[in-house]
Amino acid sequence: MHPVNWAIVVVYLLWVVIDGIRKSKGTDTISGYFIADKSLAWWVVGLSVMATQLSAVTMIGTTGQGATDGLRFVQLYFGLPLAMVILGVTLVPLLHGSGVYTAYEYLERRFDAKTRSLTAFLFLLSRGMSCGTIIAAPGVVLSAIFGIPLAWSVALIGVPTVLYTMVGGVQAVAWADVKQMVLIVVALLSIVVVLVLQMPVSPHDALEIAGATGRLQTFDFSFNLDDTYTFWSGVIGGTFLMLSYFGTDQSQVQRYLTARSVNEAKSSLLMSAYWKIPLQALVLLVGVGVFVYYQFVRPPLLYNPAHEEVVLAEAGATYDDLQQRYATAFTLRETAALEVAAAEAEPSADAAMQTFLAREADIQEIRGEALALAEEVTGEPSRDVNYIIPRFVLSELPIGLAGLFIAGVIAAAMSSISSELNSLATTSVIDFYRRWVRPEATDTHYLAVSKGATALWGTFACIVATYAATLGSLIEVVNRFGSFFYGSILGVFLLAMMPRARGTGAFIGLIIGMASVAAVTFGAPSISFLWHNVIGAVVVVFVGLLFGGLGSDETAPAPEA
Amino acid sequence: MTEPPAHESPRAVFRRTLARVLAVQIVSLALLGLLQIVYG
The missing domain is CATH 1.20.1730.10 (Sodium/glucose cotransporter)
Incomplete structure (x- = not known):
């Protein structure tokens, strides 16, 4: 820099x-x-x-x-x-x-x-x-x-x-x-x-x-x-x-x-x-x-410079071949993109757009091969997406x-x-x-x-x-664990605003809420994490109210705002 | 930010704030929707 x-x-x-x-x-x-x-x-x-x-x-x-x-x-x-x-x-x-x-x-x-x-x-x-x-x-x-x-x-x-x-x-x-x-x-x-x-x-x-x-x-x-x-x-x-x-x-x-x-x-x-x-x-x-x-200025085939260096050192011939195919495909796509821009509302616009999309698919295929090669050579996920903007900014x-x-x-x-x-x-x-x-x-x-x-x-x-690299799996476990209780803690605060709720009910609700989210996470892993928060909060409120009478606390209802 | 009138009930404050926030969001989302419809 x-x-x-x-x-x-x-x-x-x-x-x-x-x-x-x-x-x-x-x-x-x-x-x-x-x-x-x-x-x-x-x-x-x-x-x-x-x-x-x-x-x-x-x-x-x-x-x-x-x-x-x-x-x-x-x-x-x-x-x-x-x-x-x-x-x-x-x-x-x-x-x-x-x-x-x-x-x-x-x-x-x-x-x-x-x-x-x-x-x-x-x-x-x-x-x-x-x-x-x-x-x-x-x-x-x-x-x-x-x-x-x-x-x-x-x-x-x-x-x-x-x-x-x-x-x-x-x-x-x-x-x-x-x-x-x-x-x-x-x-x-x-x-x-x-x-x-x-x-x-x-x-x-x-x-x-x-x-x-x-x-x-x-x-x-x-x-x-x-x-x-x-x-x-x-x-x-x-x-x-x-x-x-x-x-x-x-x-x-x-x-x-x-x-x-x-x-x-x-x-x-x-x-x-x-x-x-x-x-x-x-x-x-x-x-x-x-x-x-x-589309008009050729970016690197691999955005991550560290990965690019390793790939060049360890699989140089394969990468050179990919680079040549990439250079040709890029020129074709650039031409197609310019034709799209020039065609505007002319009858040829649709054909120009189809050609451009076909050229774009070619580029994505070559990039996919390069990313797979990088992952194979380096043994780590590419995460190339994180390097697009920094490379653009610096160049x-x-x-x-x-x-x-x-x-x-x-x-x-x-x-x-x-x-x-x-x-x-x-x-x-x-x-x-x-x-x-x-x-x-x-x-x-x-x-x-x-x-x-x-x-x-x-x-x-x-x-x-x-x-972080060596602790990767541990961090993932902790992050996943984090998603177990985020919605459940919200459930406890929702209970706090309900006069019927009591401490022991909220505590039991929190445990069962987290367990429910864990069960969904492992039982139906395809469900998006966004829904875990809904499940956690709803289960805690339901269980907390069910056990509402439990607990020795004589806590007053939630204070007025 | 304008302070709400002292006599307003919490429910009225909530409705008024929600209406304002939603109005701004509708404009933002309409612009994004327009991009999608025109160019998408």
């Missing part, structure tokens, strides 16, 4: 860390450190919520998915606006108004200590591991693109994040998120501008080509439990997923607990309700634009903009990791250390422990990220 691009990345990293440490002023109490003394404006919290959800995987993986699969991924978010409105009148007032530091703390007030501890433990287990994978995903890509050891790219992302999160607490996290969100959007819009300016055909022709290859198919109205990306999976399953994530996951709950008032907390979530789908569509359209651009964007995009990818990773580390430390200290180990200590003591917990979780996440 050009030194100017590196300079942009370094300036960004220094700025985030220094500004984050400056934000440590006023964080000498645990209320300041964990929930910013409930002092943040709705737009700060709203941007922090969006930045937390938008990770580096969105910047490199989802854009790549736009290039290979088009816009249909956006259906996953169709339930988000409804979920945000529901949360605005249910859990947000409940949690913000009850003066808790964590969502799980509220469960002890409503139910009992065992329900609180189990949900908090499940959160730590799942988020602790996922934090590592959030660093690993961009770490692996940056490592391959720049040819640096994985440990360095993990350190590049992880160390500054741990520093400002540890020193500045939630205020540093939220204000860094604001800057990072702006940087991410600017980086994405820059690519759109470059694509429009450099595209060899008009926007209308570019859309014709994208549409002909199915890249502009957003809506799929079929009702199929096995397919994640359908309208109904998004609206129904997506609503439950978003209710679980934004309503019960401490990494998000802690964002809106920092808002000045309940109304500002609601407004912060509504920002996502309004903007998430347009933003996600923009991310995917960037990928679609890159796909069209590559096609002007100097400066490429650095801006790489800084944007790192910003997207940091904004998610910082919120996770912050919430992991909060849950560790509030739900376990203060609850079970040292209930009566000074704020100074808890602050020191919180900073230590942030450093420990950060170190753990970096270790998991560095060994």
Whole structure:
């Protein structure tokens, strides 16, 4: 990468860390450190919520998915606006108004200590591991693109994040998120501008080509439990997923607990309700634009440079043969694409389009052979889709903009990791250390422990990220385990709003809910994970109400919002 | 963001917010649908 691009990345990293440490002023109490003394404006919290959800995987993986699969991924978010409105009148007032530091703390007030501890433990287990994978995903890509050891790219992302999160607490996290969100959007819009300016055909022709290859198919109205990306999976399953994530996951709950008032907390979530789908569509359209651009500028056969190097070394002759076929097929497809653009509404338009689609199929076949060869030679899944956008950025964007995009990818990773580390430390200290180990200590003591917990979780996440390749199957197991309880925890919070529900019923419901999701996962593995959340939540509520009378707790009904 | 009137019931707030959010989503989805119909 050009030194100017590196300079942009370094300036960004220094700025985030220094500004984050400056934000440590006023964080000498645990209320300041964990929930910013409930002092943040709705737009700060709203941007922090969006930045937390938008990770580096969105910047490199989802854009790549736009290039290979088009816009249909956006259906996953169709339930988000409804979920945000529901949360605005249910859990947000409940949690913000009850003066808790964590969502799980509220469960002890409503139910009992065992329900609180189990949900908090499940959160730590799942988020602790996922934090590592959030660093690993961009770490692996940056490592391959720049040819640096994985440990360095993990350190590049992880160390500054741990520093400002540890020193500045939630205020540093939220204000860094604001800057990072702006940087991410600017980086994405820059690519759109470059694509429009450099595209060899008009926007209308570019859309014709994208549409002909199915890249502009957003809506799929079929009702199929096995397919994640359908309208109904998004609206129904997506609503439950978003209710679980934004309503019960401490990494998000802690964002809106920092808002000045309940109304500002609601407004912060509504920002996502309004903007998430347009933003996600923009991310995917960037990928679609890159796909069209590559109809006229020949991209590498394998986008992952590390894999390409290994394949060249170990199967050079076969790969050379594929490269020659690819060069010929590319020229033919480029000619066909230009004919599509030139034909417009002429009678020859249909024939031109059919020729183009046949040439595109040839290219996909050759690429498929190259990917299979790469997987065979390297012994690992290709995941080539994650390298499409980084390769495009580094080879096609002007100097400066490429650095801006790489800084944007790192910003997207940091904004998610910082919120996770912050919430992991909060849950560790509030739900376990203060609850079970040292209930009566000074704020100074808890602050020191919180900073230590942030450093420990950060170190753990970096270790998991560095060994992500060898820990692959373990991470998969933990992620799969995570999907067992996400909807079930939502069920416990739904029970918390029902006056009839009691602690023991909620606890039994949680266990049976997780077991039910596990049974569905193994018994009917083809069912999309989006439906697991629906199943978990419904079973917990049903069982919890069935055992509603159980439990010695004389807990009052859920407090009024 | 406009603060809701003090006398509004939670149900009315919910309906009003839902209507606004859905209106914005309908515009977004209509644009995506238009792309699909015209070029898809």
